[in-house]
Amino acid sequence: AETLRSIARAAGRGFGAAVRADLLGSDAAYAALFAAEAELLTPEWEAKWVALQPEEGRFDFSHLNAIITFAQANRQRVRGHALLWQEAIPDWVKAALAEGPDRARGVMEAHFAGVLGTTRQHIRDWDVVNEPIANPPGADVPQAGDNPLRETPWFKALGPNYIEMAFRTARAQDATLRLTLNEYGIEESTPDAEEKRRRLLALLRRLLDKGCPLDALGIQAHLQMRKPFDPAPFARFLDQIRAMGLAILITELDVREPDTLAEGIPARDAAVAERVKQFLDVAVAGGCRTVITWGLTDRNSWLGNEPGVLRRDGATTRGLPFDEELRRKPMWQAIAGAL
Numbered sequence: 003a004e005t006l007r008s009i010a011r012a013a014g015r016g017f018g019a020a021v022r023a024d025l026l027g028s029d030a031a032y033a034a035l036f037a038a039e040a041e042l043l044t045p046e047w048e049a050k051w052v053a054l055q056p057e058e059g060r061f062d063f064s065h066l067n068a069i070i071t072f073a074q075a076n077r078q079r080v081r082g083h084a085l086l087w088q089e090a091i092p093d094w095v096k097a098a099l100a101e102g103p104d105r106a107r108g109v110m111e112a113h114f115a116g117v118l119g120t121t122r123q124h125i126r127d128w129d130v131v132n133e134p135i136a137n138p139p140g141a142d143v144p145q146a147g148d149n150p151l152r153e154t155p156w157f158k159a160l161g162p163n164y165i166e167m168a169f170r171t172a173r174a175q176d177a178t179l180r181l182t183l184n185e186y187g188i189e190e191s192t193p194d195a196e197e198k199r200r201r202l203l204a205l206l207r208r209l210l211d212k213g214c215p216l217d218a219l220g221i222q223a224h225l226q227m228r229k230p231f232d233p234a235p236f237a238r239f240l241d242q243i244r245a246m247g248l249a250i251l252i253t254e255l256d257v258r259e260p261d262t263l264a265e266g267i268p269a270r271d272a273a274v275a276e277r278v279k280q281f282l283d284v285a286v287a288g289g290c291r292t293v294i295t296w297g298l299t300d301r302n303s304w305l306g307n308e309p310g311v312l313r314r315d316g317a318t319t320r321g322l323p324f325d326e327e328l329r330r331k332p333m334w335q336a337i338a339g340a341l
């Protein structure tokens with residue numbers, strides 16, 4: 003039978019999903035679904051800093067290795083996510099960053115060396131910097147001030163050049179890895195998303211002008227039904243990214259339902275699928291060859307864990323291609339059709 007994996011492959015594209023090692027080990031149906039449908043696996047937590055180096059100098063690859071072993075058994079590739087992020091960093095890192103730039107740089111270099119040195123046989127593709135752009139006014143969670151870069155612990159310790167430093171440090175570890183900058187909140191046509199795209203384009207231009215080793219832009223694509231999506235400005239944005247020579251990946255696709263839900267599951271699922279089709283048609287036409295969803299089933303979506311996410315009739319949010327019983331939804335058809 004056709005799967006998203008086989009459909010993508012036949013079209014010369016890649017489909018994947020974020021996966022959890024704990025569920026691979028405990029839920030056979032979940033594991034079978036990922037084996038069948040995904041060619042790429044992104045660890046949802048297992049490659050974040052707190053998982054890989056919970057204490058200084060003590061690396062723990064056990065959780066990540068569970069995913070790598072599963073991927074090898076099923077001829078899948080694993081993406082690395084994420085080397086630098088403002089979340090999922092242990093307290094010892096925050097304390098070290100407060101000790102000044104030399105210490106901060108040392109911590110970054112040691113982490114990259116430990117992680118990339120150990121995983122390079124298996125993971126060829128990394129989100130090196132995740133979510134570096136500040137949310138403009140009007141965003142769901144706007145950042146104070148008008149700095150176009152998010153003032154993360156890394157920014158505070160090392161200044162705006164922490165991004166370039168991170169990419170150069172990763173490249174120095176292994177010249178053949180694909181290095182990605184990953185960002186969210188840049189898909190829709192709200193004024194804040196448009197401003198965030200401008201900020202991102204300016205950052206990418208600056209990095210590339212300086213010869214910073216950067217290969218791809220990851221577009222998270224946590225889509226929101228309550229926001230307008232206009233294909234034209236997003237297509238223009240993708241053109242600009244492509245003109246810079248960067249590859250484009252959709253890295254975390256899922257859909258938050260609107261504040262006012264349509265009546266009944268068929269109507270809700272149709273609306274979600276329509277949005278996904280609209281979005282992916284533009285992304286694929288714009289040169290994106292890799293589509294990764296943030297999970298596969300509504301049973302295990304991170305959206306269901308968020309405060310304020312709508313539920314109805316005891317059902318979780320319905321933003322992924324498989325429902326809580328692991329049945330294909332209209333969103334599956336939408337992805338299959340776009341790939």
Ligand code: XIL
Pocket residue numbers: 046047132186222254304
């Ligand atoms: C999320 C996970 O899905 C959750 O389980 C976790 O509690 C928090 O992180 N953008 C990212 C991902 O880059 O790493 C986030 O993953 C979702 C938003």
